[in-house]
Amino acid sequence: xxxxxxxxxxxLTEECDPVIKRAREIATAQGAKLSMVHIVEPMAMxxxxxxxxxxxxxxxxxxxxxxxxxDRLINKYPELTKEYCHLTYGQPRQEIHSLAKExxxxxxVVGSHGRHGLALLLGSTANDVLHGAPCDVLxxxxxxxxx
Ligand code: AMP
Numbered sequence: 001x002x003x004x005x006x007x008x009x010x011x012l013t014e015e016c017d018p019v020i021k022r023a024r025e026i027a028t029a030q031g032a033k034l035s036m037v038h039i040v041e042p043m044a045m046x047x048x049x050x051x052x053x054x055x056x057x058x059x060x061x062x063x064x065x066x067x068x069x070x071d072r073l074i075n076k077y078p079e080l081t082k083e084y085c086h087l088t089y090g091q092p093r094q095e096i097h098s099l100a101k102e103x104x105x106x107x108x109v110v111g112s113h114g115r116h117g118l119a120l121l122l123g124s125t126a127n128d129v130l131h132g133a134p135c136d137v138l139x140x141x142x143x144x145x146x147x
Contacts, residue, residue: 002030002031002032003026003027003030003032003106003107003136004030004032004033004104004106005032005033005035005103005104005105005106005107006023006026006027006032006033006034006035006105006106006107006108006109007035007036007037007096007099007100007103007105007107007108007109008020008023008034008035008036008037008108008109008110009036009037009038009039009092009096009108009109009110009125009129010036010037010038010070010073011038011111011125012038012066012069012070012073015111015142016073016111018111018140018142019109019110019111019140019142020036020073020077020080022109022138022140023109023138024077024079026107026109026138027079028079032106032107033084034079034080034084035084035085035086035099035103035105036070036073036074036080036084036085036086037085037086037087037088037095037096037099038066038069038070038086038087039087039088039089039090039091039092039095039096040059040062040063040066040087040088040089040090041089041090041091041092042059042089042090043055043058043059043062063087063089066087067087070085070087073085086099092125092128092129093125093128093129093131093132096108096110096129097129097132097133097134100133100134100135101134105135106135106136107135107136107137107138108129108133108135108136108137108138109137109138109140110125110126110129110137110138110139110140111126111139111140111142112124112126112139112140112141112142113126113142113144126139
């Protein structure tokens with residue numbers, strides 16, 4: 001059964017190119033629709049929810065910056081249309097899962113660093129997304145320089 005709707009999750013770093021390219025290849029080969037998502041994590045969440053200052057302005061800047069980067073990607077990859085590109089606040093795993101369910105995606109594509117040692121204990125978004133995913137998940141191996 002070919003995939004019908006692929007959701008590619010991007011962290012908006014330069015590493016998202018190989019992830020988008022892989023998702024695009026599969027979408028083109030299987031005639032699937034391609035959606036993209038980036039999740040902006042609330043700053044209070046990153047600081048453990050206990051910050052004695054107003055982060056709303058910083059948070060807005062972070063969101064605007066993410067929007068700019070996402071728009072640049074949309075311009076770079078003509079297969080991606082604004083209509084199918086999402087920018088939301090929240091926790092990546094939760095938001096990626098609920099978006100995949102809402103839009104009936106049958107494949108989620110994420111990048112994976114193939115961590116080991118201490119970094120493995122800290123976990124990764126790819127691992128996180130895999131657990132309890134509502135559909136198939138493809139982890140695209142991201143190479144470090146020199147690998
Ligand atoms: P990481 O575990 O943070 O190195 O991220 C691995 C992969 O998870 C990235 O290549 C993206 O596919 C995905 N990812 C990480 N952070 C986000 C985010 N904030 N929004 C969407 N996808 C993300």
